[in-house]
Amino acid sequence: MERKTLITSTRNLAQLFATLEVKEASPQYSLDLAWPNSHNISVSIKRDDLLHPIISGNKWRKLKYSLAQILGSRTLHIVSFGGGFSNHLHALGFCCHRLNIRFTAIVRGDYSANPSPMLHDLQMWQTDIQYVNKITYQQRESPAYLTLLHQQYPNALIIPEGGSNKLALQGVAEIISELDQHYDYIIAPVASGGTLAGLIKATAHSATHILGIAALKGQGYLEEHVQALLPQTYQHWGICHDYHFGGYAKRSNELVDFCNDFYHQTRIEIEPIYSGKLMYAVKDLINRNYFNKGSRLLILHTGGLQGSRAIGQRASIL
CATH class of the missing domain: 3.40.50.1100 (Rossmann fold)
Incomplete structure (x- = not known):
């Protein structure tokens, strides 16, 4: 019965990839960033936003x-x-x-x-x-x-x-199997908790620390939400709540300017709801020497660019 279920699942996944035209894996590469103190560490990005133009990222x-x-x-x-x-x-x-x-x-x-x-x-x-x-x-x-x-x-x-359900963790875990090197930190935005939970579970037996950047106000609540998706308690993760800019979809002119500057520097589009807060947080944490010298960071771009279409955040980069 297990073998039959596995064959069926494999066939169904093949049908999904063929019908939806999704890429099997996303690229990852180093970022050359002119950020204060960035010379002390290695920063890479995994572009899950490139998996599909509509079914973006996570x-x-x-x-x-x-x-x-x-x-x-x-x-x-x-x-x-x-x-x-x-x-x-x-x-x-x-x-x-x-x-x-x-x-x-x-x-x-x-x-x-x-x-x-x-x-x-x-x-x-x-x-x-x-x-x-x-x-x-x-x-x-x-x-x-x-x-x-x-x-x-x-x-x-x-x-x-x-x-964000139990099956989501299985899909997110495949991010780790696609990596070509070890990272000391994997950093991702947090909202419903499924992406962070999948990363945590997939790195349970490694030395990688999973760091979430909260996209909304939810200290305590977000941690509980992530833990509820996990089969057991893990110690190699945490959520930073200092960069939500007032709450979900809240932003400042400084954040919007940062998103535009980041695009002009890297040609990578980000938005002020998830990926913009993530990148802003990483830049500030690097500047504050949050990470040990020599640390290797991987930033996960989870997509979501469509969500900002109606509120003008990306006007200067479209």
């Missing part, structure tokens, strides 16, 4: 095994959650459209009068969009609410906000 990593699972079943309906600019809903909506899977997106807030670019895309991909108020959305992880959704959408696969 969204593909977190969704691939859930999608493979549904292809191997009679279930042809997925339900998930997100905000009006959600990278997760955007990636999942595209995947479901291409794979002929019915998709219901439960969206926090009513954007019906003024849909975001992300929601316009979902409409184009024939997504069933259900707008809910903040109180209802806050129940998205409660057993009672999930039971009601199962009753409303029988046989549907319900994927958590951000795609």
Whole structure:
């Protein structure tokens, strides 16, 4: 039975890659940055944003095994959650459209009068969009609410906000198997916790430290969220909460300028919601000598550029 399941899973993954045209691995390379104190350490980047132009970065990593699972079943309906600019809903909506899977997106807030670019895309991909108020959305992880959704959408696969479930860890872990050298630190943004949890689990037996940069206010909560996805307690990770700039999607002119300067220096696009806060944090931590001299850092670019289309952060680099 295990062998049959493995063969089925392999076939389903092959179908996903062929249908969605996703790259098998993302490139990694050194960054030559003119940052204070950067000469003391080695900084590299893994460009998961280049895996696919729409299913960007960690969204593909977190969704691939859930999608493979549904292809191997009679279930042809997925339900998930997100905000009006959600990278997760955007990636999942595209995947479901291409794979002929019915998709219901439960969206926090009513954007019906003024849909975001992300929601316009979902409409184009024939997504069933259900707008809910903040109180209802806050129940998205409660057993009672999930039971009601199962009753409303029988046989549907319900994927958590951000795609962060146990299967997500398996996909994220493949980042580590693609690396061509050892790194002392792997640094990634944190929101729903699945990416960080996958990195933590995959490096459990190495000397690599996993450092998350919080993209929102959530000290304590984010740590609990990440730990809840892990099979046991690990000690080689932490989350820095000093660079959320006031909360999720909050930004300052300084951060926006930094994103633009980074692009002009490296030709790598970043945005002020996830990757911009990540890069800003790394630069500041290097300047403060947070990392030991000679440390090798790997920055994970998790994509998500589409999420900033409607709020003007990238105007000067588009």
